[in-house]
Amino acid sequence: EVQLLESGGNLVQPGGSLRLSCAASGFTFSDYAMSWVRQAPGKGLEWVSSTSGSGGSTYYADSVKGRFFISRDNSENTTYLEMNNLRAGDTATYYCAKNWASGRGAFDVWGQGTMVTVTS
């Protein structure tokens, strides 16, 4: 069964840092791009970042560029989101998602999400 399991969400103060992890199973991890999407409480989906299968290409939303960094360890079937200089506006549930190349890049598998709360 194809699965994604996020972890690392927590309560953090403004200006702090956090690293989220997304462990994948059930598919050849290195063959697929991976993405992070967040959802603030009561709000819509916001794309955060994506990485290619090799990790050689990375993409970021303007709202997080320069503060967040996506990476992956294909030997561990895990993708990461390093979040720095966190702001109250970063408070959200963070989902990781698998990009489906045959589906024109659609996000065909999602994790259950991990909650990040930025507050003093």
Place this chain on the structure above:
Amino acid sequence: SYVLTQPPSVSVAPGQTARITCGGDNIRSRSVHWYQQRPGQAPVLAVYDDGDRPSGIPERFSGSNSANTATLTISRVEAGDEADYYCQVWDSRSAHWVFGGGTKLTVL
């Protein structure tokens, strides 16, 4: 940056057809994906590449894309279809994925 516009809400009676629109400049030139998100759950891919269905998605779900509007159509709506629906495209100019603001489907 590219913007996708969805109506905040759509209401439909059970058994009727729901149509949820997603507006964008020349969206016809892009591949549109649709996601369903039930309350308290992660999103699920409902339609990809304008109108194809992933395995496990009922045939009642279909999509179309023309000019400046893409449409998700749900036929014979059921109570279980009540959810938020989001459209999504890749903007190659900015190298960003873009989501619409979401539409809450209410089954009356």
